[in-house]
Structures are given as structure tokens and as C-alpha cells.
Amino acid sequence: MASSGLSAEQHRPVPFYRNVKVLAVLAQIAFLVLIILLFWILYSNMIRGLRIANIPLDFGFLDDTAGFAIGETSIAYQPADTYARAFAVGVVNTLRVAGLGIILATILGTIVGIGRLSNNWLLRNVAAAYVAIFRNTPLLVQLIFWYIAVIRRLPRVRNAWGINGVILASNRGLAVAWPAAAESYRTWEPWLWMGLVIGVLAFVARRWQLARMDRPGSALPHAFLAAGLTVLIGALIVFATTGTLPLTIGQPVLGGFNFTGGAVLSPEFFALLLGLTIYTAAFIAEVVRGGIQSVNKGQVEAARALGLSPSQTLRLVIFPQALRVIIPPMTNQYLNLTKNSSLGVAVAFPDMFNVSSTIINQSGRSVQMFALIMASYLSVSLLTSLLMNLYNNRIRLVER
Amino acid sequence: MSTTEVSPTALKPPQSSVNVVTLLRQNLFNGWINSLITVVLGWLVITVLYQVVNWVFTDATWAPIVTNLRLFWVGRYPETVLWRVQACLALVLLLFGLSGGLWGGVVRAVASGLAALMVLLALLPFGGGMRLYLAGTALLLGAGFVGGLRFPRLLRWPTIMLWLLSPLIVILLIRGFVTWSVIPFVDTGLWGGLLLTIFLAVVGIVASFPLGVLLALGRRSKLPVVKGFCVAYIELIRGVPLITVLFMAMLMLPLFLPPHVRVDNLVRVLVAITLFSAAYLAENVRGGLQSVPNGQVEAARALGLNVFQSTVLIVLPQALRAVIPAIVGQFISLFKDTSLVSLVGLTELFGIARGVIEQPEWITVTGGVQREVLIFVGLIYWIFCFSMAQISRRIETRLGVGTR
Numbered sequence: 001m002a003s004s005g006l007s008a009e010q011h012r013p014v015p016f017y018r019n020v021k022v023l024a025v026l027a028q029i030a031f032l033v034l035i036i037l038l039f040w041i042l043y044s045n046m047i048r049g050l051r052i053a054n055i056p057l058d059f060g061f062l063d064d065t066a067g068f069a070i071g072e073t074s075i076a077y078q079p080a081d082t083y084a085r086a087f088a089v090g091v092v093n094t095l096r097v098a099g100l101g102i103i104l105a106t107i108l109g110t111i112v113g114i115g116r117l118s119n120n121w122l123l124r125n126v127a128a129a130y131v132a133i134f135r136n137t138p139l140l141v142q143l144i145f146w147y148i149a150v151i152r153r154l155p156r157v158r159n160a161w162g163i164n165g166v167i168l169a170s171n172r173g174l175a176v177a178w179p180a181a182a183e184s185y186r187t188w189e190p191w192l193w194m195g196l197v198i199g200v201l202a203f204v205a206r207r208w209q210l211a212r213m214d215r216p217g218s219a220l221p222h223a224f225l226a227a228g229l230t231v232l233i234g235a236l237i238v239f240a241t242t243g244t245l246p247l248t249i250g251q252p253v254l255g256g257f258n259f260t261g262g263a264v265l266s267p268e269f270f271a272l273l274l275g276l277t278i279y280t281a282a283f284i285a286e287v288v289r290g291g292i293q294s295v296n297k298g299q300v301e302a303a304r305a306l307g308l309s310p311s312q313t314l315r316l317v318i319f320p321q322a323l324r325v326i327i328p329p330m331t332n333q334y335l336n337l338t339k340n341s342s343l344g345v346a347v348a349f350p351d352m353f354n355v356s357s358t359i360i361n362q363s364g365r366s367v368q369m370f371a372l373i374m375a376s377y378l379s380v381s382l383l384t385s386l387l388m389n390l391y392n393n394r395i396r397l398v399e400r
Numbered sequence: 401m402s403t404t405e406v407s408p409t410a411l412k413p414p415q416s417s418v419n420v421v422t423l424l425r426q427n428l429f430n431g432w433i434n435s436l437i438t439v440v441l442g443w444l445v446i447t448v449l450y451q452v453v454n455w456v457f458t459d460a461t462w463a464p465i466v467t468n469l470r471l472f473w474v475g476r477y478p479e480t481v482l483w484r485v486q487a488c489l490a491l492v493l494l495l496f497g498l499s500g501g502l503w504g505g506v507v508r509a510v511a512s513g514l515a516a517l518m519v520l521l522a523l524l525p526f527g528g529g530m531r532l533y534l535a536g537t538a539l540l541l542g543a544g545f546v547g548g549l550r551f552p553r554l555l556r557w558p559t560i561m562l563w564l565l566s567p568l569i570v571i572l573l574i575r576g577f578v579t580w581s582v583i584p585f586v587d588t589g590l591w592g593g594l595l596l597t598i599f600l601a602v603v604g605i606v607a608s609f610p611l612g613v614l615l616a617l618g619r620r621s622k623l624p625v626v627k628g629f630c631v632a633y634i635e636l637i638r639g640v641p642l643i644t645v646l647f648m649a650m651l652m653l654p655l656f657l658p659p660h661v662r663v664d665n666l667v668r669v670l671v672a673i674t675l676f677s678a679a680y681l682a683e684n685v686r687g688g689l690q691s692v693p694n695g696q697v698e699a700a701r702a703l704g705l706n707v708f709q710s711t712v713l714i715v716l717p718q719a720l721r722a723v724i725p726a727i728v729g730q731f732i733s734l735f736k737d738t739s740l741v742s743l744v745g746l747t748e749l750f751g752i753a754r755g756v757i758e759q760p761e762w763i764t765v766t767g768g769v770q771r772e773v774l775i776f777v778g779l780i781y782w783i784f785c786f787s788m789a790q791i792s793r794r795i796e797t798r799l800g801v802g803t804r
Contacts, residue, residue, distance in 0.1 A: 046656055049659065
């Protein structure tokens, strides 16, 4: 048979230049050598350049005094603090605007996305126009527009728009009523911790109870109820003993040249938040719409046949299924929003990138700072991906 | 064949009751929630529209745009050699006309759209020979269209060759030659406005294409070193914002090069945009590669094609065809992202806008002219992005992505 001829041929050793395994190893070695050579050239150039400019390549400079002021700080910071501290302020600011932006953009985007599928002609078209307008213009243009053409041109503090004591908008930013700690807050603090403990206990207990009854359901409502009740009772007891409530509502009112009381968003933060929210919401709306449309029409019909109302159908049938399609692109949008927050540099918002570029200008340590920036963005991206993947695994269709 | 008998007792189809009242009731006022939404939203839309229209026609100062129109189109490109930009535009329009005549479908729709745009622009009250020029380009486009339609066999290859050569022609014509006085050199620092925006976006997507395809192939490679490198590159670039890459190119590129090499600012930005865009393109192409069934590769191998041949001749054509809409989408986002280069000192469309806002002439205008300028620039971006999105959608339906 022919197989004997074949086996005779197989006995002849394959020359190394025809051997796929050897070739693969050789190709990788060649690739590696090329890459290393490229990096070595770049690196040696860089070292030479840095030596000429007399800039050391270490992170010791982070302990030097920063010496510049930052307009908006969430953690304590003075110009006398170190560069490391200044960078930390930037990181916190980035996280603050990104976190708030993600929440607001999700809410607005979901509303617009559902609106695009409404049977109300006006709502449907307004939502479509919203998406068409804000998706197709650059974020930077929108951001600058909100900053210099809208917020900066709001009336002066004296003639601020809005309801005194609740919400006021002026060219100094947006002031909203916000809870503030009263004198008796300290005595109330233990109750907060107790509320947390009781909440966790209630969660565990309810979980166990549900498992024993072999019923589906979430233990979260019970946990929140228990924790909330504890905290509320604590507040009442504090009120009964000290005579003041632990929290007061800080109301923004006009006083002198600026607002007093309440929480004030600076014009820069407000502009960045507004821009990021409105821009990203347009993309999220498309994600939500795609997710809802991916749900089989039979599901809706079955739900209606079972007598569920339209809102119940949306909440109990469509959304849980759409969520599986929505989560991965939604993660992308969250990551985009976080990365886009670096455009705060255009409206002088001191986010991580803005603070870093100030540090670069002052210290000349561009290599180290860029390494730091990239590492920070990468870890934020990885963290967000990780959280969203965990959530995705939880809601994924469990196949038996 | 016999026609079906209609029995006289059969009911007639119900009269479609299309009248305004029922239409309104069905679409706007079915249920009290919907009625409420309609009323509130309607009031809002009418107020906003009224305010905007009122502002556009009475309060707005459009003078800064009218007087700086040339800045918006080409930046500080010298007026005496402006014909070179005009020639480039004419060439591209001619090519679109020829292609529209030669090939139907989306290309034809794009060509018609461009012709309509040119006619529309020619009707606007521009001064001097501008209107004549615009009308001329529209005629040229039309001539190309008719030519392509009439002599498809004669013009097909010249058109393709001209398309392939056009980037080189355009760049050389706009940049000029240091030693040749007929087409003198124009410093890249003078390029600006819409010209620079389009230039950045087109060069960015074209230059990143080969790199992106290589990265995508590398990511699917069986060689761990190559794969690892490509994954690291793609994820690193996709993890950081474009603005960091741009700043890095501006501040650090000189550091990585030998001391005597001076790099033009435009080139630095182009390197940054290309490296950035390649990572995103790689992910798009990877999606296309994954959509090619394994049987295609196996069949290619069975026919005796080697790895290189099967990749270039079998896999890539199918993969790239499937990702055309995604690539158009990426082009749109790149087009929008070019606005970021104004932050590193280049005067593309948005950079020009910021410059015009700061011009001292408009200080007397109460509150400044930010709104007018930004809305005008936003509108230009919007027209480009929106029409490209429509094109992408048409390509998508033609390719039948998702329906096959």
C-alpha cells in the first residue's frame, strides 16, 4: 500500500528550515530581537537626552514641594504639600467627576434610550434628535460650549437663577441644598456603624432564609430596610437627648459675593460633569435601545398575554434580558467617560491629567509623570472592567 | 392560472381611517401619561425652538464668522497659493464623480450628496470668484459622473490609479517644494481650519490601517511572544485617553530621537494619532477576522495555499469587508477627536474657533461671540459626522451585516 512509501518518507529527517516548530521559535526570537533593538535605541536616546537636560530618572521628585495651588480640592492640600499629594488630589478629582458622570449619564441615557422606543411620536423624535445632535459633535466643542458659552454667561451670583435655598445657578457655579453635619453628629456616628452591622446581619439572615425556603429573590431590600431603620431610630434618640438633629439641610443662600451653605459645584466641575453626562448619555441611549431591541418580541407578547402592564413588562421581562446584551458595551462607555474626563484640562478643571501636566511643566519629569498617568488610567480601566465583568457573570444566563 | 374568486359575501377590508384626529390620538394622546409627556415636551420643544430661532435671526452676531470664513476653511494658508487647496478639492470631487458613475450603490449616493452640497454652497452669497469655483467643482463632479457612466471600461483603471495616487498628489500640492518656485513650500504651521481637520482624520485612518491589520493578525497569532506584544500594545493604548498620547508625542518624542533630529509639530501629532488609532482599528479588524468561518482557512490550506497566501487572499478580504461599517465608525470618532490637537497648539477647525473667539474686534459685542462661533463649528463637525454615519448605515444594510 501507499502507506509504506509515506512512512519511508517520514523517516527522512526534516531540515530545520522546513520544520514548523523550529521556524516558529526562530520567528519569535527575530521579533523579540527587533523589538528589543527598537526599545534600546529609544531608551539610549532618552537617557542621553535626560543627561544633557540634567533630569534624573527616578521618582524621588514626588516628595518635593509642589508650590502651586489647586483650585478645587476634595482632600486637604496646600501649595506647601508634595507633588505626590498634588497628584493624589488630581486622582480624587478625576474619580469624583467620573463616578458622578457615570451615574448621571446612565440615568439620562436609559431615559433617552427608552424614549427612542416610545409609542409617543414627539418623545420618540425628541430622543432621536438628542442622540443625533450630541453623538455627532466633538465632546471638546460641547465642553467648551457649556463652559464659556453657557455657565460663564449665567447671571452673577446676585441675580442667580433657581430657587433660593434649594438650587441656584450662577457664573460661580451650581449650588444645591445638601445635608451638613450638625453639632450632635458625633453622638450619632456610632449609630451609623451599628446600622451597617445590622444591615449586613439582616442580609445574611435573609439570604439564609431564602435559601432554606428554596425561593428566588434578593436579600438587599431587607438589609437596606434594617440598616435604615437603625440609623433613623438613632437619629431620633440623638434628637431626644441633645435636642438637635444630627444632620441639617445646608441651604444655599446669597451672602455677600458668593453662596453660603449647601454644596457648591465649581463652574469647571459643573461644565465637565454636564459635558460628559450629556455626551455619554447619547451613546448609552443607543446601547440601551440596542439591548431592548435585542429581546425577542415573543417575550413581550407573552408578558402582555400573562396580563403584565407595560411598565411591568419593561421592568420584569425586557430589562433583565436586555441587561445581558447591554453590560459589555456599557462598560466600554463607562471607560470612555473616565478617559474623556481628561478633557477637563480644556476647562481648567484640576483632574489627574491637568495636575500632572502642571507637575511636568514645573519639574520637567515628563517620563515619570507619563508612566504614572498611564498606570493610573490603566488601573482605573482594569478595575472598572473587573467590576463590570463580575456583575456580568452574576446576571449572565445560567445554562444548565 | 385562475384568479381567486371573491365571494360576494366576503367582508371588504376595513377602511383605513387615516385622519388627523386619530393619528394624533394614536401617536400622541393614548393614555394620560403619554398626553402629559406630549404636553410638557411639546411646550419645552416649542419654547426652545422659539428662543433659538429668535436668537439666530435677531440677537446673534454672525460677523466674526463671515469675516473669518477663510480662516475656518484653511487656517493661515497663504491666500496667493490658495489655488492649490482648491485644486486638491476639485481633484477629489472629480474622483468621487467618476467613482459614482462607475460604481453604483453607496458610492453613487455619496457622489450625489457631494454634488448637492457644492450646488448649495454655490448658491450662498460668497464673494468674488468663490461661487464660480464652487459651481465649477459641481460641474466637474457631474462631468466625472457622466464620464464614468458612459465609458466604464475606459475609465475604471485610471480612476483606481488616481485614487491610489491622490493622497500623494494632495500632500505634495498642499505642502509644496522647497526648491521649486512654481509650487513654493508652505510651512505646516500655516495649515489650519477644516483643511487640517480633514487632513488629520484621513491621514490618521489611512496610516493606521496597515499597522492596525498587523496588530490584529498578531493578536490572533499562535506565537506567544508576538501575541503578547500585540495584546500589550492594544490594551495599553486603549486604556489611556488620546490627550495623553498627544502630549506624550509633543513632549517625549524629541526625547526618544537623536538630538539633531527636529520633528515638525504636525508630524508629531500625526504619529500620535496613527499609533492611537491603530490600536482601535486592530480591535475592529479582529472582530472581522473572528467572523470568517474556520472552514475558509481549512479550505485554503487544503488547496495548498500557505499561511501568508491564505491570510492575504482568503481571510483578510472577507474580514475587511465585514468591518467596513466599523471602520467608518472609527473614522467618525477620529474626525471628532482631531479637535483635541488644538490643545497641543495646532490650529485645526476648533483651534481656529478658539482663536476667533479671542479676537479683539468682538470685545464690544456684549458677552462675546462664543455661542455663534462654537455653534458654527459644531455644525460643521455635525454635518460631516452625521452624513458619514448615514453612509455607514447604508453600507451596513448593503453588506447585510447581521442578516446573513
